[in-house]
Amino acid sequence: MATADIQAFLDDLYAQLQPLRQGQLACYIPELAKANPDWFGISVVTLDGRSFDVGDVQQTFTIQSISKVFVYAMALEDYGREKLLKKVGVEPTGDPFNCLIRLDEDSKRPDNPMVNAGAIATTSLITGQDPADRLNRLLAMFERYIGHEVFIDMSTFLSEKATGHRNRAMAHLMLNFGMIDEPLDDALDLYFQQCSVLVNTHDLAVMAATLANRGINPITGTQAVDAAHVRDILGVMYTCGMYNFAGEWAFRVGIPAKSGVSGGILAVVPNQAGIAVFSPPLDSHGNSVRGLKVFEALSQEYGFHLFDLSLGRCRFTAALGEDS
Numbered sequence: 001m002a003t004a005d006i007q008a009f010l011d012d013l014y015a016q017l018q019p020l021r022q023g024q025l026a027c028y029i030p031e032l033a034k035a036n037p038d039w040f041g042i043s044v045v046t047l048d049g050r051s052f053d054v055g056d057v058q059q060t061f062t063i064q065s066i067s068k069v070f071v072y073a074m075a076l077e078d079y080g081r082e083k084l085l086k087k088v089g090v091e092p093t094g095d096p097f098n099c100l101i102r103l104d105e106d107s108k109r110p111d112n113p114m115v116n117a118g119a120i121a122t123t124s125l126i127t128g129q130d131p132a133d134r135l136n137r138l139l140a141m142f143e144r145y146i147g148h149e150v151f152i153d154m155s156t157f158l159s160e161k162a163t164g165h166r167n168r169a170m171a172h173l174m175l176n177f178g179m180i181d182e183p184l185d186d187a188l189d190l191y192f193q194q195c196s197v198l199v200n201t202h203d204l205a206v207m208a209a210t211l212a213n214r215g216i217n218p219i220t221g222t223q224a225v226d227a228a229h230v231r232d233i234l235g236v237m238y239t240c241g242m243y244n245f246a247g248e249w250a251f252r253v254g255i256p257a258k259s260g261v262s263g264g265i266l267a268v269v270p271n272q273a274g275i276a277v278f279s280p281p282l283d284s285h286g287n288s289v290r291g292l293k294v295f296e297a298l299s300q301e302y303g304f305h306l307f308d309l310s311l312g313r314c315r316f317t318a319a320l321g322e323d324s
């Protein structure tokens with residue numbers, strides 16, 4: 001049975017990679033250093049709502065930078081593509097995620113929404129009557145993708161708020177150069193809150209499957225985001241989602257993806273599946289070590305690379321279809 005083969009492939013991959021002891025936990029946000037380096041989950045959700053899960057897929061963790069994709073999507077809906085492009089670019093930086101933005105008085109915008117500067121600028125644009133209204137809109141947005149109520153981990157939020165001096169410095173630099181507007185504290189609080197949204201690996205795979213399914217959550221049938229924006233969201237994930245590993249990732253794995261410092265990676269195989277991996281130890285780029293290896297193997301096995309997909313070499317539908 002083919003779906004049994006998919007599950008067996010994931011089970012084998014999990015067993016092979018579980019003993020790996022490379023990478024370091026993120027510790028610049030003190031709460032993240034409390035993670036268990038053995039946590040490891042892989043989840044694949046198909047567009048007809050089937051799921052293949054292995055490991056600690058129900059273990060909750062904070063979404064961190066993966067939130068940037070979804071807040072960018074929200075800003076696209078609030079402002080439209082052209083207006084948003086004037087505020088936040090789409091150029092990969094080749095720099096670490098927390099790099100202090102390049103001080104370019106001409107451009108008047110941060111490079112892209114996946115690095116912290118661009119993400120803070122994007123969050124500062126989220127509309128609402130007051131901070132509570134903006135937070136409620138943001139939580140409602142996450143709930144459309146995930147399909148159930150979401151919560152913020154207060155300890156992580158407070159931990160990041162207390163130690164986020166670098167992000168605060170970036171916000172002040174952007175204010176100085178006219179890239180964002182006051183009040184900065186509200187924007188930074190909302191940014192720290194979006195990073196502290198609690199998810200598990202299966203939730204992330206459902207979120208990814210929603211983007212793979214033209215913005216429709218395959219479990220609930222809810223339109224989480226206008227289909228017209230999905231191409232732009234995936235485009236920015238593909239070029240900027242894995243920070244200064246984005247080029248290598250595009251070459252080796254070739255799936256639009258986004259990583260976070262808590263150890264999650266979410267990846268979208270358009271028209272095929274949403275995939276997520278969670279494993280907290282990170283490499284020097286801030287990407288999950290086990291996560292990278294899982295995606296290299298999956299891309300190779302099923303032909304998930306975008307150029308395999310467009311050349312008709314994806315083997316996943318066939319694998320699913322044989323016993324459907």
Ligand code: DON
Pocket residue numbers: 063064065066097098116160167192195259260261262286287
């Ligand atoms: O801004 C920060 O430092 C975090 N809240 C998010 C960073 C993050 O996840 C970067 N990802 N690799």
